[in-house]
Amino acid sequence: NAGVTQTPKFRVLKTGQSMTLLCAQDMNHEYMYWYRQDPGMGLRLIHYSVGEGTTAKGEVPDGYNVSRLKKQNFLLGLESAAPSQTSVYFCASSRPLDTQYFGPGTRLTVL
Amino acid sequence: AQSVTQLDSQVPVFEEAPVELRCNYSSSVSVYLFWYVQYPNQGLQLLLKYLSGSTLVKGINGFEAEFNKSQTSFHLRKPSVHISDTAEYFCAVIFLSGTYKYIFGTGTRLKVLA
Numbered sequence: 001n002a003g004v005t006q007t008p009k010f011r012v013l014k015t016g017q018s019m020t021l022l023c024a025q026d027m028n029h030e031y032m033y034w035y036r037q038d039p040g041m042g043l044r045l046i047h048y049s050v051g052e053g054t055t056a057k058g059e060v061p062d063g064y065n066v067s068r069l070k071k072q073n074f075l076l077g078l079e080s081a082a083p084s085q086t087s088v089y090f091c092a093s094s095r096p097l098d099t100q101y102f103g104p105g106t107r108l109t110v111l
Numbered sequence: 112a113q114s115v116t117q118l119d120s121q122v123p124v125f126e127e128a129p130v131e132l133r134c135n136y137s138s139s140v141s142v143y144l145f146w147y148v149q150y151p152n153q154g155l156q157l158l159l160k161y162l163s164g165s166t167l168v169k170g171i172n173g174f175e176a177e178f179n180k181s182q183t184s185f186h187l188r189k190p191s192v193h194i195s196d197t198a199e200y201f202c203a204v205i206f207l208s209g210t211y212k213y214i215f216g217t218g219t220r221l222k223v224l225a
Contacts, residue, residue: 004154040120042201042217043155090154097143097205098162100213102154 001026004103006091012109013081021076021106023091029101031094032074033058034066036087037105043090049074050096081110113138113206117216124192125224132187132219134202143205144185146176149218150198158200161185172196197223 007022023032034046035058045058047066055066063085065077074093078085086109092100114137124130136142143162147155159170166178176187185202202216 040217043215092155097207097211099145099157099160100147100155100203102156104154105152 003027004091004093004101006089006103006106008106009104010107012111013078014111015082017081018077018079019081019108020078021089021091021108023074023076023093023103024072025074025091025093025101026072027093027101028071029093029095030071031096032068033092033094033100034064034074034076035090035092036060036085037090038087046076046089081108083110086110113204113212113214115202115204115214115216117200117202117219119219120217121220121222123222123224126194127191129190130188130192130196130221132200132202132221134185134187134216136183136185136204136206136214138206138208139183141207143207144176144178145203145205146170146174146185146187147201147203147215148172148198149201155201158187192221192223194223194225196221 004025033048035043044060049055049068052071067075089106091103094100116135145160146158149155159168161168161178169175174189199218199220201218
């Protein structure tokens, strides 16, 4: 089992460009999450999903959109990237009320 | 508001010394409790969890944690640390009421010194 995978691992964008981060899990988990991690701020939840076709806002959703068209995939989109979105992005999946399994992260730099 | 507090942002400790990383949470409602570890340039991985049963929970790599309901705490301990334990440690809590939020603490960076 690959667990949780994230694509790409690294990306550099210019201000105003768009991109999509892909998260895939092979554990048949219902729940999936997108976090960003910045120095000194821990993990902050961007969006999450409790099942295929459903998404919900987390703590810091502004500037991001998500989609969960298939149970195993959770996409995070940046429509118009800003330098404040420079961060490390982590995807995670879980069964309800249980351990979250994290991907290796995507390091995004917005110039 | 429900919250999770890790008071120590950094903890330096010498190799083979014991360590305790503190985690407190805000509410008296029932909870599920987790500790995760993040090694450099990696995602988080589970160290241990408490869902029910014995309040002393043993995890991987010799770590253990004790759930104290009256103090709303879940401190992580290891009797003798190794250099390889250098990492960031996150406490997480699911509050079993309302929206059942899964909340992470801000992390404690453990640095083991030779």
